[in-house]
Amino acid sequence: xxxxxxxxxxxxxxxxxxxxxxxxxxxxxxxxxxxxxxxxxxxxxxxxxxxxxxxxxxxxxxxxxxxxxxxxxxxxxxxxxxxxxxxxxxxxxxxxxxxxxxxxxxxxxxxxxxxxxxxxxxxxxxxxxxxxxxxxxxxxxxxxxxxxxxxxxxxxxxxxxxxxxxxxxxxxxxxxxxxxxxxxxxxxxxxxxxxxxxxxxxxxxxxxxxxxxxxxxxxxxxxxxxxxxxxxxxxxxxxxxxxxxxxxxxxxxxxxxxxxxxxxxxxxxxxxxxxxxxxxxxxxxxxxxxx
Numbered sequence: 001x002x003x004x005x006x007x008x009x010x011x012x013x014x015x016x017x018x019x020x021x022x023x024x025x026x027x028x029x030x031x032x033x034x035x036x037x038x039x040x041x042x043x044x045x046x047x048x049x050x051x052x053x054x055x056x057x058x059x060x061x062x063x064x065x066x067x068x069x070x071x072x073x074x075x076x077x078x079x080x081x082x083x084x085x086x087x088x089x090x091x092x093x094x095x096x097x098x099x100x101x102x103x104x105x106x107x108x109x110x111x112x113x114x115x116x117x118x119x120x121x122x123x124x125x126x127x128x129x130x131x132x133x134x135x136x137x138x139x140x141x142x143x144x145x146x147x148x149x150x151x152x153x154x155x156x157x158x159x160x161x162x163x164x165x166x167x168x169x170x171x172x173x174x175x176x177x178x179x180x181x182x183x184x185x186x187x188x189x190x191x192x193x194x195x196x197x198x199x200x201x202x203x204x205x206x207x208x209x210x211x212x213x214x215x216x217x218x219x220x221x222x223x224x225x226x227x228x229x230x231x232x233x234x235x236x237x238x239x240x241x242x243x244x245x246x247x248x249x250x251x252x253x254x255x256x257x258x259x260x261x262x263x264x265x266x267x268x269x270x271x272x273x274x275x276x277x278x279x280x281x282x283x284x285x286x287x288x289x290x291x
Contacts, residue, residue, distance in 0.1 A: 001167040004192035005223045005271060012186050012268035018243040019265040021273050025238045030280035038281075040288050043206035047091045049098045054213055058155035059110050060101050061207060064094060065200040066144040066179060067137040072228070078131035093125075100124045110155060114145040143178040151176065159204060159213055166201050166221040173197040184259045186268075193267055195225045202291045222291040224274035226267035239273050240266070 013021060049060045071078065071089040079088045082095045101108040107120075121128075121138040128134045152158040162169035174180045174197040182193040201222060208214020224230060234240040242250065246262055256263050278290045 001221075003167070003170070003221050003223060004190075005194050005198070005226075006275065008189065008191045009193070009223075009226070009268035009271040011189060012191055012264055013272040015187060016265040016269060018246040018262050019269040020241045021269050021276065022239055022241055023276060026273060026276050027280055029237060029239065030277060030284060033281065034284045034286060038286065038288070043209070044091075045207075047094045047098070048207060049101050051101075054208070055154055055156045056101065056105075056108065057207055058159060058204065058213070059108070059113075060097060061200060061203050062110075062144060062148065062155055062158075062177075063113060063141055064097050065196050065203060066141050066177070068093060068196055068199065070132050073130050073132060076130045078125075078129065080126045096125050110145045110149050114142060114149055116142065140179040144180075147177055156213065164215060164217050166216050166218050169201050169204075169216075170194060170197050170221070173200055184264055186261060186264045191264055191268065193226050193264075193271075195227055195267075198222050198291060199225050219289045219291075222289060223271045224290045226270045230274075231266050231270045234270060234273055239277075240269055242266075 013019075048064075049057060051057050068090060071093075077088045078092065079086050080092045080096050082092075082099065087095055107113075116138075118135065118138050121141070122134065125131060125134075131137075148155055148158050152161060158172070159169065162172060174182065174194050177197075180194070180197045180200075182195050182197065184191050184193065201216075202225075205214050205216055205219070210216075231240055235242065246256075248254075249256060249262075256266070274290050278288065281288060
């Protein structure tokens with residue numbers, strides 16, 4: 001089964017008006033990486049829950065990625081304290097949830113989390129001050145948990161129902177779990193981006209070291225995750241080239257709306273650029289999954 005992200009973003013990249021991919025820059029980067037001896041990234045386990053209880057670990061990952069979005073803030077970023085250090089963004093979220101699962105194991109399960117109060121939810125996130133869309137995150141987390149419990153009983157059954165295929169699990173996540181359907185319209189065609197659905201898949205693989213319930217047969221099904229950080233890197237490297245009007249917006253920090261043609265073009269070009277980079281590396285003898 002072809003990944004609709006790879007397929008539909010190719011159409012966008014081909015028809016984009018404001019974003020272009022510089023393939024020569026990609027070839028240059030691939031050559032540099034080969035020279036440096038690039039290897040696959042390791043799972044950052046220190047930032048995540050570590051437990052032998054596979055159901056608890058899956059519960060943790062599902063909650064984590066159900067609310068893994070929107071960490072930017074024009075004024076002050078949301079931060080947490082963990083073991084005397086301050087963290088922000090995704091790692092702050094991962095560590096805040098890790099602390100909750102470690103310190104309150106009796107509450108850290110899908111049954112309890114399906115009815116968590118807004119106050120309790122904020123407490124997990126150390127008050128959530130400056131974290132955007134806080135109430136929306138709470139609502140999404142509860143809805144996701146309830147969907148898993150209602151339809152599968154527990155998180156293990158949910159993941160095992162995918163029969164060790166990312167192609168199946170990705171579809172289950174975005175079709176069955178609220179908030180994961182990252183799908184838009186571009187020139188009257190559906191465009192699948194599925195950032196967090198694919199992140200959840202990859203994190204299950206990473207957290208279990210690709211073994212046991214974390215073993216999947218089709219690693220190459222997943223694309224990269226078209227978020228708002230990777231494009232910044234690709235643009236900095238000269239791989240993504242923006243039109244004058246888009247560059248002007250970015251320079252002046254004008255918000256590019258979610259679902260707008262420019263946002264879809266940026267995220268789609270991100271996917272396709274990484275696909276080209278992956279192929280360039282493979283030709284040079286380095287086989288690394290796009291994610």
